[in-house]
Amino acid sequence: MKNVKDMIEGHKVMERDYVAWTVMRNVGHLMERVRDRELAKYGINARQAGLLRHIKVLGDEATPAQIARTMFREPTSVSAIIIRMEKQGLVKRLKGGRKKNQVRVCLTEKGEKAFLDAAARESIKRIMSRLSEENRANLLEALLELRRSTLAEFLKDSRTPFPTDLIANLEKTSAPL
Secondary structure, eight states: OOOOOHHHHTTTSHHHHHHHHOOOOOOHHEEEEOOOOOHHGGGGOOHHHHHHHHHHHHHGGGOHHHHHHHHHHOOHHHHHHHHHHHTTTEEEEEOOSSSOOEEEEOOHHHHHOOOOOOOOHHHHHHHHTTSSSSHHHHHHHHHHHHHHHHHOOOOOOOTHHHHHHHHHHHOOOOOOO
């Protein structure tokens, strides 16, 4: 197996940062697929598990729009997932909230069970165990810095629908929502 230096040398056309970006995307995709396999026994996938977690964390503030903002996803994509999850009996959409036409999302009993089942994260533990504690800490720090710089780049577009309080909170914490 080639080491990183050999990979970079072998790709003279690509710069180091692009190779790193490509590897990050590949790793993320592969990790999500491994997680999907792990979660299949509970009848959910990694995206649904993430959405269940966001709903749980947001509590009464869990509206499709707020979930989309905290997940950095398009509202229509999140709404489509919520509709599918409602059909599976994992979540329930409730009318009325702060505004009359607002829809809140909450976990059903089945959704609560799936949330708890998904909390084990054994595949993540196995994958991350290949790194030393120091390397894990360094990786987390580097990824948080990349998230901050990516967010700054993303926010250059004034049409960005994400509230500044969410952005400020992400700057202060390492806890991913």
